[in-house]
Amino acid sequence: MVKVAVLGAAGGIGQPLSLLLKLNSNITELSLFDVVNVPGVGADLSHINSDASTKTFLPSSKEDKTALLGALKGADLVVIPAGVPRKPGMTRDDLFNINASIIKSLAEGIAESSPKAFVLVISNPVNSTVPIVAETLKQKGVYDPARLFGVTTLDIVRANTFIAQLHPGDSKPSDFNVNVVGGHSGETIVPLYSIGSSASFYNKLSEEQKKELIHRVQFGGDEVVQAKNGAGSATLSMAYAGYRLAESILKSFTSKEEVVENTYLNLDASIKGAAEAKKLVGGLEFFSLPVKLGKNGIEEVKYEILTKVSADEEKLLAVAKEQLAKNIEKGVAFGK
Numbered sequence: 001m002v003k004v005a006v007l008g009a010a011g012g013i014g015q016p017l018s019l020l021l022k023l024n025s026n027i028t029e030l031s032l033f034d035v036v037n038v039p040g041v042g043a044d045l046s047h048i049n050s051d052a053s054t055k056t057f058l059p060s061s062k063e064d065k066t067a068l069l070g071a072l073k074g075a076d077l078v079v080i081p082a083g084v085p086r087k088p089g090m091t092r093d094d095l096f097n098i099n100a101s102i103i104k105s106l107a108e109g110i111a112e113s114s115p116k117a118f119v120l121v122i123s124n125p126v127n128s129t130v131p132i133v134a135e136t137l138k139q140k141g142v143y144d145p146a147r148l149f150g151v152t153t154l155d156i157v158r159a160n161t162f163i164a165q166l167h168p169g170d171s172k173p174s175d176f177n178v179n180v181v182g183g184h185s186g187e188t189i190v191p192l193y194s195i196g197s198s199a200s201f202y203n204k205l206s207e208e209q210k211k212e213l214i215h216r217v218q219f220g221g222d223e224v225v226q227a228k229n230g231a232g233s234a235t236l237s238m239a240y241a242g243y244r245l246a247e248s249i250l251k252s253f254t255s256k257e258e259v260v261e262n263t264y265l266n267l268d269a270s271i272k273g274a275a276e277a278k279k280l281v282g283g284l285e286f287f288s289l290p291v292k293l294g295k296n297g298i299e300e301v302k303y304e305i306l307t308k309v310s311a312d313e314e315k316l317l318a319v320a321k322e323q324l325a326k327n328i329e330k331g332v333a334f335g336k
């Protein structure tokens with residue numbers, strides 16, 4: 001029995017993400033929460049003849065907390081794409097003022113109704129919203145850092161696609177699983193193309209092409225924001241990426257093989273490898289890195305990758321760390 005709750009289920013990401021989750025045979029119950037339109041989304045999905053049951057929860061007023069608490073009750077995994085997306089000319093940090101309080105109130109609901117759930121945070125700015133959730137759960141005395149995941153999977157998905165596009169004929173996107181570390185906005189996103197199966201392809205590029213490729217991964221979100229021209233940001237590719245992380249987590253419960261994904265996590269000393277990682281990232285409390293997944297959440301941080309980076313990547317990391325420190329501080333201060 002696996003219950004998954006989607007908070008913000010009627011949105012641009014929430015709808016296709018809920019569709020993908022409805023198709024997952026490991027999920028028995030899908031719980032859809034939003035402040036608008038969610039009954040229609042639920043009715044539509046409920047006709048699909050996959051086995052997960054579908055329930056919807058819509059608050060009757062701003063003060064009504066029962067819908068959220070009902071949606072979350074007994075949830076094993078909670079995915080949060082609730083909040084506002086960017087318009088052209090905005091940074092992810094510009095979303096902080098609106099999304100920070102949305103995230104905080106949702107985290108309070110989680111603390112009350114599903115304190116043991118795995119929480120996957122999609123809402124931007126991820127660099128700050130994840131610390132907000134951590135602080136909120138800490139205050140409520142239910143925080144387990146191994147169960148909190150900032151969703152940065154879209155950066156990896158993009159990094160794989162964009163390098164393959166530079167080598168048409170001799171590679172395809174599915175050949176790659178590029179490590180992208182750091183955070184999830186602009187220069188805090190650091191693709192480590194020099195490591196693993198991407199290295200030989202990356203090394204064939206000119207210096208100019210390398211720079212352009214890294215910039216494209218760091219600012220890939222802007223491409224979609226501009227193309228949508230005021231109608232929002234990435235939703236379909238994001239639903240795919242969020243689903244990939246959720247699916248991997250569920251798979252890790254029963255898999256005999258190691259399941260590893262990248263996530264923006266709290267480098268808390270209770271997690272194996274986190275103290276080593278924290279030292280390597282200059283003491284930052286949050287950072288996206290590959291982690292080993294399992295029944296209890298994040299079982300181990302694969303920090304070794306940080307010891308293998310090239311001199312150029314080291315420079316990118318220095319910039320990322322400086323910006324991340326500010327984003328984390330802002331989230332922690334708000335969460336408190």
Ligand SMILES: NC(=O)C1=CN([C@@H]2O[C@H](COP(=O)(O)OP(=O)(O)OC[C@H]3O[C@@H](n4cnc5c(N)ncnc54)[C@H](O)[C@@H]3O)[C@@H](O)[C@H]2O)C=CC1
Pocket residue numbers: 007008009010011012013014033034035036081082083084085086095099102106121122123124125126151152153154155184232233234235238
């Ligand atoms: N982590 C990542 O890689 C990515 C993150 N995002 C972020 O995801 C968020 C959602 O994006 P979209 O789905 O495109 O936006 P959207 O506006 O289409 O959908 C957001 C949904 O959240 C709902 N919502 C608002 N307040 C709520 C609350 N208090 N409780 C529950 N639901 C609430 C809205 O009613 C709406 O249905 C944005 O913050 C966006 O920046 C987007 C793409 C990639």
Ligand SMILES: O=C([O-])CC(=O)C(=O)O
Pocket residue numbers: 085086092124154220221222224225233234
């Ligand atoms: O760019 C945005 O605002 C949405 C996002 O996080 C992404 O597409 O990576």
